Amino acid sequence: MILETGAPFYSWKHERTPKDRGGKVFITVAPKGEVEVHEGWLIEKEARAARAAAERTARGEGPEAGEAKPARPEVTQAQAAYIDLHRHAAVQVALAENPGVALRLMVAHAIAGSAYWQVKPDPRTPHDAAVAASLEASPAVAAFAERRRAVCRALALPRDADRVLGRRSGERAAAVFARLLTLPDQAVLDLAAVAMAESLAAGSEEVEAAGAWLKVDVGRFWSPDEAFFDLLRDRETVNAMLKEVGGKKVADGNLTEKVKTQASILHDFVAGENGRPKAEGWTPRWLGFPAQAYTRRPFSPAQRSRTVQPMLRRAEASLKREEAPAIAAE
Numbered sequence: 001m002i003l004e005t006g007a008p009f010y011s012w013k014h015e016r017t018p019k020d021r022g023g024k025v026f027i028t029v030a031p032k033g034e035v036e037v038h039e040g041w042l043i044e045k046e047a048r049a050a051r052a053a054a055e056r057t058a059r060g061e062g063p064e065a066g067e068a069k070p071a072r073p074e075v076t077q078a079q080a081a082y083i084d085l086h087r088h089a090a091v092q093v094a095l096a097e098n099p100g101v102a103l104r105l106m107v108a109h110a111i112a113g114s115a116y117w118q119v120k121p122d123p124r125t126p127h128d129a130a131v132a133a134s135l136e137a138s139p140a141v142a143a144f145a146e147r148r149r150a151v152c153r154a155l156a157l158p159r160d161a162d163r164v165l166g167r168r169s170g171e172r173a174a175a176v177f178a179r180l181l182t183l184p185d186q187a188v189l190d191l192a193a194v195a196m197a198e199s200l201a202a203g204s205e206e207v208e209a210a211g212a213w214l215k216v217d218v219g220r221f222w223s224p225d226e227a228f229f230d231l232l233r234d235r236e237t238v239n240a241m242l243k244e245v246g247g248k249k250v251a252d253g254n255l256t257e258k259v260k261t262q263a264s265i266l267h268d269f270v271a272g273e274n275g276r277p278k279a280e281g282w283t284p285r286w287l288g289f290p291a292q293a294y295t296r297r298p299f300s301p302a303q304r305s306r307t308v309q310p311m312l313r314r315a316e317a318s319l320k321r322e323e324a325p326a327i328a329a330e
Contacts, residue, residue, distance in 0.1 A: 002027045002080050005088075006115035009038050015047035016040055022050045027077045031116070035081045101181070104188055108177035110195045111155075111164055117173075121163045121198045130227040140221035144197065151194045154187050155179060164191070165198050208301065209308040211289035213315075219283040224270050229263050238262045240294040245269040245279035 001024050003009060009028045017023035023040040030036070042050060075083065095102040109117040126132045135141060148164060155176065157164070180188055200206060210216075232238050238259055243251035246269050254262050265276070272278025285292035290305035 001025065002029070002077075002084065004115050005029045005084075006031050009036070011038070011041070014038075014041040014043055017042040017047055017050060021054065022046075025073075025077060027080060029081060029084065033081075033085055035077070037077055100185065103192065104180035104183075105173075105177050107188060107192050107195060108173040108180055110199070111191075112173040112176045114173050119165050119195070119199050121165045122200060122202050124202065130230060134225055134227035137225070138221060143221065144194075147190075147194055148198070151191045154183060154191065163198060164194055203300070205304045205308050208290065208304040209312060212305065212308065213312055216289050217283075218287040218289070219281055222283070222287065224267070224282070224284075229267050232259060232263045232266075234295075235259050235262065237294040238266060241284055242266050242269075244284075245282055246276070 003026060007028065009026050014026075017040055019025070019040055023042055026038040026041055028036045028038070073080070095105065110119045113119065124135070126135065151164060155164075156179070180191070183191075200210070235258075239251050239255055239262055242254060242262055242265060245266060250265070254265060257265075268274045268276040269279045270282055285294060286299070286301065290309060291299070291301035292305075293299035293302045
């Protein structure tokens with residue numbers, strides 16, 4: 001029994017059984033090709049069946065209908081490894097020569113997983129109930145859910161599927177790959193985009209890099225909600241925001257007020273209430289790309305933005321030198 005490349009052999013899931021009593025030889029193949037042989041083992045269920053058959057034989061009873069002695073493999077363990085590895089090498093070259101097919105196989109691996117692929121969606125599980133409720137009501141979350149439903153339809157997955165990735169309990173990668181072969185390139189690219197977006201880690205440099213390169217406008221999907229105002233705790237930052245929406249005079253006039261008072265005035269400007277002129281389309285610096293801080297104190301998104309900016313500038317300069325079209329938002 002040749003296990004999938006990279007799959008381990010768990011002795012605790014098997015029982016030692018002599019080969020003359022039906023014991024099998026399990027072969028594991030490491031990622032670099034090393035072969036390990038485990039002789040004389042049966043899966044627990046098979047071992048129990050073998051013991052029951054032996055007991056019937058000892059009692060002089062014949063084998064039950066349909067019970068057959070395990071067949072001897074056609075090739076030796078060394079031959080099996082030889083065959084598998086040479087076929088694998090040839091397919092590697094063929095995939096490298098056919099990127100369209102390779103793309104489909106890669107997307108299938110991301111969706112269904114394999115011995116070497118374990119792609120997971122970002123859990124998106126805030127501990128604060130108010131934050132969770134705010135995220136659930138986000139237009140961006142709703143827009144992405146619609147994109148996910150579209151690719152689920154293309155893959156014939158349930159319409160209410162809450163994720164595309166990590167579907168190990170369902171079909172294997174080979175089955176997903178076969179389905180992807182029937183889809184046009186654009187549909188496969190759409191699937192790849194959703195798979196990537198679903199596995200993008202919140203609070204990562206990759207979010208900053210992609211957001212800055214694509215010039216993402218968070219205001220397209222977000223507007224200040226009650227959770228945003230309730231979470232304001234720092235007087236200096238709230239006063240700086242108040243200066244943005246109401247001007248220096250208003251901010252200076254309320255500089256010594258409590259955070260709650262200043263946050264209430266900020267809310268009035270954003271909503272255009274209590275005689276305050278409405279600050280149309282205001283988005284705090286925190287949510288922009290690149291992210292910016294309101295103080296000189298540490299602010300992780302701004303630090304991550306500063307880290308990725310030189311990388312993106314080099315990429316842009318390289319594209320300009322080569323006069324190649326940049327990959328931007330559609």
